[in-house]
Amino acid sequence: MARHPARWFRWLGHGIAWTPLAWLLLEAYLGRLSPNPIQDWTQRTGRGALYLLTLSLAATPLSWHPRLRWIRPWRRTWGLYAFAYAVLHVYLFVGVDYGWRWDWLWQEILSQKPYIWWGLVALLILTALAATSPKAVARRLGARRWKALHRLVYLAAVLAVWHAAQAVKGNVLALRGDIYRPVAVGLVVGALLLARVVRRGLRHRAFVRFVKKRFATSPPP
Amino acid sequence: MAVRISPREITPEHVYLNRRAFLKVAGSALLTGTLAACGVQPQTQTPARTPVPGKTDELGDPITPYEITSNYNNYYEFSTDKRAVARLAKDFPTDPWTIEVTGLVKRPFKIGLEDLLRAFPQEERIYRLRCVEGWSVVVPWQGFPLAKLLARAEPTSEARYVRFVSIYKPEAMPGQRKYRTFPWPYTEGLRLDEAMHPLTILATGMYGKLLPPQNGAPVRLVVPWKYGFKSIKAVVKIELVATQPKTFWNTVAPHEYGFYANVNPNVPHPRWSQATERRLGESGRRPTLMFNGYEEEVAYLYKGMDLRENY
Numbered sequence: 181m182a183r184h185p186a187r188w189f190r191w192l193g194h195g196i197a198w199t200p201l202a203w204l205l206l207e208a209y210l211g212r213l214s215p216n217p218i219q220d221w222t223q224r225t226g227r228g229a230l231y232l233l234t235l236s237l238a239a240t241p242l243s244w245h246p247r248l249r250w251i252r253p254w255r256r257t258w259g260l261y262a263f264a265y266a267v268l269h270v271y272l273f274v275g276v277d278y279g280w281r282w283d284w285l286w287q288e289i290l291s292q293k294p295y296i297w298w299g300l301v302a303l304l305i306l307t308a309l310a311a312t313s314p315k316a317v318a319r320r321l322g323a324r325r326w327k328a329l330h331r332l333v334y335l336a337a338v339l340a341v342w343h344a345a346q347a348v349k350g351n352v353l354a355l356r357g358d359i360y361r362p363v364a365v366g367l368v369v370g371a372l373l374l375a376r377v378v379r380r381g382l383r384h385r386a387f388v389r390f391v392k393k394r395f396a397t398s399p400p401p
Numbered sequence: 402m403a404v405r406i407s408p409r410e411i412t413p414e415h416v417y418l419n420r421r422a423f424l425k426v427a428g429s430a431l432l433t434g435t436l437a438a439c440g441v442q443p444q445t446q447t448p449a450r451t452p453v454p455g456k457t458d459e460l461g462d463p464i465t466p467y468e469i470t471s472n473y474n475n476y477y478e479f480s481t482d483k484r485a486v487a488r489l490a491k492d493f494p495t496d497p498w499t500i501e502v503t504g505l506v507k508r509p510f511k512i513g514l515e516d517l518l519r520a521f522p523q524e525e526r527i528y529r530l531r532c533v534e535g536w537s538v539v540v541p542w543q544g545f546p547l548a549k550l551l552a553r554a555e556p557t558s559e560a561r562y563v564r565f566v567s568i569y570k571p572e573a574m575p576g577q578r579k580y581r582t583f584p585w586p587y588t589e590g591l592r593l594d595e596a597m598h599p600l601t602i603l604a605t606g607m608y609g610k611l612l613p614p615q616n617g618a619p620v621r622l623v624v625p626w627k628y629g630f631k632s633i634k635a636v637v638k639i640e641l642v643a644t645q646p647k648t649f650w651n652t653v654a655p656h657e658y659g660f661y662a663n664v665n666p667n668v669p670h671p672r673w674s675q676a677t678e679r680r681l682g683e684s685g686r687r688p689t690l691m692f693n694g695y696e697e698e699v700a701y702l703y704k705g706m707d708l709r710e711n712y
Contacts, residue, residue: 219679
């Protein structure tokens with residue numbers, strides 16, 4: 181008998197989440213990072229956060245398939261990994277790159293650099309979601325409010341993509357420069373959000389059809 | 402000013418090629434801080450700044466290891482990936498090479514590279530190079546003052562600016578084929594007084610040997626008080642003109658890259674601050690200096706100018 185995929189997938193699911201960091205550590209250990217290693221670290225942990233967030237958003241649409249229902253809880257796990265990567269990303273920027281020099285950081289943030297703000301808002305959202313992630317907290321919050329709060333993950337994903345897109349050298353809107361990666365991730369995130377909208381529409385129509393069939397075509401006894 | 406120096410007297414190659422020191426600086430500073438928490442310990446623990454033994458610039462900062470400066474290159478003619486340039490440029494043909502000095506001059510001339518090296522004695526200059534992206538290196542160049550070359554052509558009284566043109570060779574430069582939205586060939590420009598300034602050099606070598614292709618072989622401009630993109634590589638034409646010439650990055654993104662492009666910590670780039678920089682090979686940041694630390698020598702060139710306007 182084959183074991184249920186939910187069991188063996190545990191290894192794969194965590195393995196995927198650790199891959200960006202493991203790869204980075206390995207390259208650093210082998211001395212294969214660029215001569216600007218701080219930039220490598222900051223950019224690649226940021227990318228890790230974005231990938232994990234995207235993966236987290238993919239869990240729900242995948243779970244719509246009847247044989248993949250078990251994947252649904254992974255949205256939480258991968259979401260928490262995304263949060264961890266984001267924290268590491270910000271720590272590297274503030275602590276390692278800028279060495280906690282708030283005066284320099286302040287100058288950096290003030291110098292018309294809005295993309296830092298988009299990233300910061302995304303991080304705040306992820307922080308709130310991570311904080312309300314334990315089941316006990318979720319219960320105290322109530323299902324309705326918890327759901328409303330956690331819808332913010334869509335906003336966080338869009339902001340994170342925009343943050344990444346503005347950080348690259350080039351112009352995403354003009355499709356010019358080094359923009360391949362943020363555009364690709366943006367398209368995936370867009371598709372995952374669109375999938376939810378489409379499904380909602382379809383389910384709504386199906387529901388209407390069901391009601392009509394049940395109550396309109398068959399006359400009450 | 403710098404003295405003439407034979408390649409033999411220059412710091413031996415092994416100092417620049419000190420791979421161990423480079424790896425330590427690049428790897429361990431970060432690793433010790435961030436990996437300890439993950440239970441991973443790097444092999445060696447060294448202080449964040451391991452000075453490379455040897456020469457320094459006039460401020461006492463050590464020369465950046467050759468491995469770094471020859472493997473981290475902004476050279477879009479080959480690739481936008483700074484680490485890919487060295488590999489892609491490896492076989493770039495630089496022989497034969499001719500530079501044309503033309504425009505508003507009494508004696509226009511063309512000169513081959515060998516004649517150039519013979520006619521203009523090479524000096525060593527240890528300069529800081531600050532990239533507009535926020536990183537910097539210290540490079541020992543071999544070259545000669547551009548003023549000497551210009552003097553030989555005898556600029557006329559109408560000449561006000563100098564326009565530099567880089568080579569256009571798409572068959573050998575994949576970036577020129579790939580990034581078609583850029584206005585190739587690369588061009589740059591200086592005001593004539595900037596071009597005549599004794600700090601402005603044409604470089605033909607670095608670290609005591611010929612320039613490697615990825616650093617702009619066989620001959621490039623070096624203007625140490627300006628952001629790196631002003632220091633055009635692989636120069637084939639130097640033209641004296643009457644009006645401010647169009648330049649590559651200023652054409653691509655005029656709001657982000659000005660004609661003057663003087664290193665200035667007080668004037669931010671539209672997307673980032675220029676107040677600090679990362680010196681490659683060090684961990685952390687250091688403050689950026691006005692005119693990249695050459696304020697005493699060059700500030701007079703911009704007296705009365707609004708440097709915020711003329712960024």
